[in-house]
Amino acid sequence: MTTATAAPTATGLAPFSPPGTADHAAATAAYQLAEPVDPVAATTARSVQDVVDAVGAAARSGLPLRVSTTGHAAGRTGPLAGSLLLRPLLDGPVRVDPRTRTARIPAGRTWGEVLPEVLPHGLTALHGSSPTVGVVGYLLGGGVSFYGRRYGLAANAVRSLTLVLADGRVVEASADEHPELFWALRGGGGGFGVVVEAEVELLPVHAVVTGRAVWDVADAARLAPVWQAWTRTAPPEVSTSLRVLDLPPLPGLPASLAGRRALVLDGAVTATTAADLPAARRTAEDLLGPLRALAAPVEDTWAPAPPGALAHVHLDPPDPVAFRSGTALVGELDDADWPELLDAAAGLVSLELRQLGGAIARPPNAGGVVDRFAAPLLHYAVGPAGAATSERLAAVREVLRPHLTGRTAPGFVDRPDQPQRSYDDETRARVEGVRLAVDPGGLFAGDVAVVRDRVRGEGRG
Numbered sequence: 001m002t003t004a005t006a007a008p009t010a011t012g013l014a015p016f017s018p019p020g021t022a023d024h025a026a027a028t029a030a031y032q033l034a035e036p037v038d039p040v041a042a043t044t045a046r047s048v049q050d051v052v053d054a055v056g057a058a059a060r061s062g063l064p065l066r067v068s069t070t071g072h073a074a075g076r077t078g079p080l081a082g083s084l085l086l087r088p089l090l091d092g093p094v095r096v097d098p099r100t101r102t103a104r105i106p107a108g109r110t111w112g113e114v115l116p117e118v119l120p121h122g123l124t125a126l127h128g129s130s131p132t133v134g135v136v137g138y139l140l141g142g143g144v145s146f147y148g149r150r151y152g153l154a155a156n157a158v159r160s161l162t163l164v165l166a167d168g169r170v171v172e173a174s175a176d177e178h179p180e181l182f183w184a185l186r187g188g189g190g191g192f193g194v195v196v197e198a199e200v201e202l203l204p205v206h207a208v209v210t211g212r213a214v215w216d217v218a219d220a221a222r223l224a225p226v227w228q229a230w231t232r233t234a235p236p237e238v239s240t241s242l243r244v245l246d247l248p249p250l251p252g253l254p255a256s257l258a259g260r261r262a263l264v265l266d267g268a269v270t271a272t273t274a275a276d277l278p279a280a281r282r283t284a285e286d287l288l289g290p291l292r293a294l295a296a297p298v299e300d301t302w303a304p305a306p307p308g309a310l311a312h313v314h315l316d317p318p319d320p321v322a323f324r325s326g327t328a329l330v331g332e333l334d335d336a337d338w339p340e341l342l343d344a345a346a347g348l349v350s351l352e353l354r355q356l357g358g359a360i361a362r363p364p365n366a367g368g369v370v371d372r373f374a375a376p377l378l379h380y381a382v383g384p385a386g387a388a389t390s391e392r393l394a395a396v397r398e399v400l401r402p403h404l405t406g407r408t409a410p411g412f413v414d415r416p417d418q419p420q421r422s423y424d425d426e427t428r429a430r431v432e433g434v435r436l437a438v439d440p441g442g443l444f445a446g447d448v449a450v451v452r453d454r455v456r457g458e459g460r461g
């Protein structure tokens with residue numbers, strides 16, 4: 001067992017810094033601007049010893065300790081007021097081992113920072129759609145990648161997680177060491193400790209066929225059912241996302257999207273080797289051909305590309321933004337739902353259905369709490385923070401109600417009051433047992449994403 005004990009050295013609230021200091025400002029910077037990030041004191045940890053010191057100081061202070069890396073999910077776990085905040089941004093390189101096809105990633109890295117380290121080895125990772133999302137937070141929430149239907153949820157590719165527990169111990173959790181903790185970490189909702197390093201399996205991907213096809217929104221209700229019918233028999237090498245985007249006329253956006261409402265189909269077909277590329281091209285053609293024949297796209301960039309291109313195809317906003325979102329794992333929509341859905345989503349920036357299935361639906365041998373999503377589609381909708389967006393998100397959910405599975409992908413939940421349920425009661429009790437064993441005093445209790453009970457009329461838990 002890899003276990004070390006380090007004595008805390010700080011006293012009082014140090015190393016946490018009060019508001020008005022540079023340390024506090026840096027540690028509380030968050031991508032999600034809709035939530036106040038207002039802890040009593042905050043600090044950035046640059047080393048494992050910094051984390052140990054911060055955990056010790058928090059335990060002595062009697063204040064709860066919260067963890068945030070990029071703040072993409074700054075609102076998921078409720079208000080920070082009255083807490084201490086730790087931002088693990090550890091120094092040190094990403095260590096890639098091309099022989100075992102693994103990488104050891106220090107906490108704090110984003111996927112956009114990790115990819116340049118792994119791509120030169122002819123490898124890539126099960127990263128998500130946005131390069132600015134933090135690796136650790138993404139992995140702990142399951143991790144839905146455009147490689148997912150071929151290789152499964154990213155959490156299943158985690159070999160080990162090294163973390164600092166509430167009592168200051170540094171442990172490595174893996175299939176062999178602390179296996180129950182390793183199981184609970186991967187999808188259990190946080191509150192187990194501060195992850196300082198993640199070891200992940202990498203993927204041998206030669207190329208992707210990827211891009212963005214854009215149509216006027218007037219064609220959406222005709223095209224969407226064709227896409228959905230295709231998803232039923234699509235091979236696992238391809239993962240796609242269908243969105244209705246309504247973006248402001250911002251500089252830097254493609255002309256096809258700036259200041260207009262449009263239907264966008266993006267994603268990727270994976271070519272593991274050069275020999276797979278012709279088949280990958282054909283798969284993309286099978287998808288896009290019938291859609292192009294129905295309505296001419298106003299933009300169509302689908303083409304073979306190096307795997308690094310996949311981190312940028314989805315056009316997630318790179319800079320902090322105040323947003324509200326809604327999400328759910330859903331079954332197949334009826335063709336007649338689309339016009340209603342388009343109406344309900346008017347004014348939202350994005351209404352997305354992400355294609356699941358394939359390896360995302362198949363559990364591996366030794367996965368974590370969240371090791372698969374059984375639903376065919378993941379719904380995620382976003383708008384600017386405010387009452388109007390909340391109303392529209394509720395209206396969209398109403399249209400989707402007959403298709404809600406009662407389950408949610410935990411990584412996409414942004415607020416504690418969102419309907420969410422990622423596993424059943426028995427599993428939940430097991431997760432809570434692990435949490436109690438590693439954090440009996442509840443130091444990290446505020447960092448736990450609430451797993452709400454079954455939502456009335458929204459399927460079985």
Ligand SMILES: Cc1cc2nc3c(=O)[nH]c(=O)nc-3n(C[C@H](O)[C@H](O)[C@H](O)COP(=O)(O)OP(=O)(O)OC[C@H]3O[C@@H](n4cnc5c(N)ncnc54)[C@H](O)[C@@H]3O)c2cc1C
Nearest residue numbers: 068069070071072073128129133134137138143144190195
């Ligand atoms: C624009 C955008 C695009 C996205 N795209 C995808 C996607 O394609 N696929 C997908 O699966 N998800 C996606 N997500 C969701 C994303 O994976 C989650 O929001 C994730 O939790 C973000 O992790 P973070 O560390 O960046 O954020 P943070 O808000 O910093 O962290 C979220 C939570 O993770 C935990 N955490 C973070 N770091 C640590 C640590 N070192 N130790 C212990 N706990 C920690 C904490 O509990 C924290 O509350 C997207 C989100 C956004 C906003």
